[in-house]
Amino acid sequence: MRTWIRNGLLATMVEGEAPYCGDILIEHDRIVEIGTSVHASEEDKVIEGDGFAVMPGFINAHQHSPMSLLRAFSDDRKLMDWLDRKMLPAEANMTPEDIYWGSMLAMAEMIRSGTTCFADMYIHMDQIGEAVKSAGMRASLTRGLVFLQDDGGKRMGEAIDLVERWSGAADGRITTMIGPHSPYTCPPEPLKETIAYAESRKLPIHIHLAETKEEVVKIRDRYGVTPTEYLVDLGMFDRSHVLLAHAVHLTRKDVRLLHGMRGGVAHNPISNLKLGCGIAPVTECIRQGITVGIGTDGAGSATTLDMFESARAAAWLQKLDYGDPTMLPAGQALRMGTLESAKLLCLNREVGTLEKGKKADLILVDLRKPHLQPNHNVESLLAYAAKGSDVDTVMVDGRLLMQGRKLLTIDEEELFGQVRHRAARIVQGI
Numbered sequence: 001m002r003t004w005i006r007n008g009l010l011a012t013m014v015e016g017e018a019p020y021c022g023d024i025l026i027e028h029d030r031i032v033e034i035g036t037s038v039h040a041s042e043e044d045k046v047i048e049g050d051g052f053a054v055m056p057g058f059i060n061a062h063q064h065s066p067m068s069l070l071r072a073f074s075d076d077r078k079l080m081d082w083l084d085r086k087m088l089p090a091e092a093n094m095t096p097e098d099i100y101w102g103s104m105l106a107m108a109e110m111i112r113s114g115t116t117c118f119a120d121m122y123i124h125m126d127q128i129g130e131a132v133k134s135a136g137m138r139a140s141l142t143r144g145l146v147f148l149q150d151d152g153g154k155r156m157g158e159a160i161d162l163v164e165r166w167s168g169a170a171d172g173r174i175t176t177m178i179g180p181h182s183p184y185t186c187p188p189e190p191l192k193e194t195i196a197y198a199e200s201r202k203l204p205i206h207i208h209l210a211e212t213k214e215e216v217v218k219i220r221d222r223y224g225v226t227p228t229e230y231l232v233d234l235g236m237f238d239r240s241h242v243l244l245a246h247a248v249h250l251t252r253k254d255v256r257l258l259h260g261m262r263g264g265v266a267h268n269p270i271s272n273l274k275l276g277c278g279i280a281p282v283t284e285c286i287r288q289g290i291t292v293g294i295g296t297d298g299a300g301s302a303t304t305l306d307m308f309e310s311a312r313a314a315a316w317l318q319k320l321d322y323g324d325p326t327m328l329p330a331g332q333a334l335r336m337g338t339l340e341s342a343k344l345l346c347l348n349r350e351v352g353t354l355e356k357g358k359k360a361d362l363i364l365v366d367l368r369k370p371h372l373q374p375n376h377n378v379e380s381l382l383a384y385a386a387k388g389s390d391v392d393t394v395m396v397d398g399r400l401l402m403q404g405r406k407l408l409t410i411d412e413e414e415l416f417g418q419v420r421h422r423a424a425r426i427v428q429g430i
Ligand SMILES: CSC[C@H]1O[C@@H](n2cnc3c(O)ncnc32)[C@H](O)[C@@H]1O
Pocket: 064, 083, 087, 088, 091, 121, 122, 123, 143, 144, 145, 146, 181, 208, 211, 271, 297, 298, 301
C-alpha cells in the first residue's frame, strides 16, 4: 500500500527550492513522487497535510543516547569535572539493560521532537542496536574508544564487533563508524591503529575535537600542537571521512588545515553554551567549504534533545558572534540540521531532503498554533518559533513512528517505569 501526504506545506530542504504546497507519495520505504500533481489513487492511505509543514526529519549528528538516564543529574559544572566526577562513575554503574532503556528514552524524546536519525557514540552498543531496531529509527552507531583507561584492546574488539554485526542491520537503518573518543583520551599509537582499521574497512570516524580550552592546553603540553594538528599529523584526514564533534577551539590555521576534508563538523550549540565551552567557528568552517551539521550531544550535558532548539541556537550564536543578524539565516539552520547532518553520517544520498527516490524519513509540524501564525515564512517559523512538541507525525523508512503525537513503536508507560528505578540506582552514592 502507498501513503499519500496530501496538500502539505513542503519545506523540502533541497538547496534553492522554496517551500510550496504539494503532495508526497510514498511506496514502501521511499518517496516515489513529490510535487503539485502526484498520481495518487483512492486506494492510497491518506495523511492530511493541510495546516502542516512537511520537512525531512532532523538528523542529530552527535549524541550519547543512554545519557538520557543522566539528564539533570549533574549540571552547572566544568566539562572535565562533570565527566570525571559524575558521568564516568555513573556510567560504570550502568548495566547493558540500563543502556537499552536509556537509549529508548532518548529515542522517545527524539521521535516526539521530530528527529528521525542520529549518530551515537557510547558503550554496550548491542543494546543500542536492539533499541534502534525496536523503535524504528535510523542511526549511525559508534563504540567510543578511550585508550587511557586499561583494557583499550578489549574495547577495540567491541568496536570491530559492532561494525561486523550491525552495519546494514534493521533493514539498512543502522550504519556504523569507528569512534576514538578524543585527542586527550587517545595516544598516538592506538589512534594510528584505529585510523588504519577505519581506512582498511572504509569506515567513517566519529571523534570529539577541541571542545574546551583545557583540551587545547593539554594537547599542546603533551604534543606541542593543537588538537586539530594532532589528528592531521597522525593522518586521520588522509583517506577517511571524519565526523568531528564540537570543534569549538580551532585556530585559523586549524580551519585551513581542515579545508577539503571528507566529513565535517557536528556543531552542538546547546551543549557548548551550557558547559560554557565557547562559540564554534561555524561560519569560518563553512567559508572553508567544510560541512557543518548539528547535534545535541547527550542529554547528560545538553538536557534536551530537541533539534529545533539546537538549530535555533546555532543561528543565534553566529548572529551574536558577528554582531550581524544576517549570519546563518533560518533556512540554512534547518538545512544544517537535516541535509548537512546527513552528509556527516554519509547518508545524504538516502535522507536529509524530501526528493523523489529518497527514503521517506519525514515529519509533519502542526502550524495551527498561536506561536506559528500567521505564516509569512515557514522556514522562519520552523527555525525561530517551532518546538519539538509541535511535531504531529514522524515517519522513518516509510513507517509511521508517531501520528497525532501518539508514539506507535514505544510503550511510554513501560519506558518511564524502567527509567525511574534504573536512573535512581545508577547515580546512588555519586
Ligand atoms: C566512551 S563512550 C563516549 C563517552 O563520551 C562521554 N561524553 C559525553 N559527553 C561528552 C562531551 O561533551 N565531551 C567529551 N566526552 C563526552 C560519555 O560520558 C562517554 O563516556
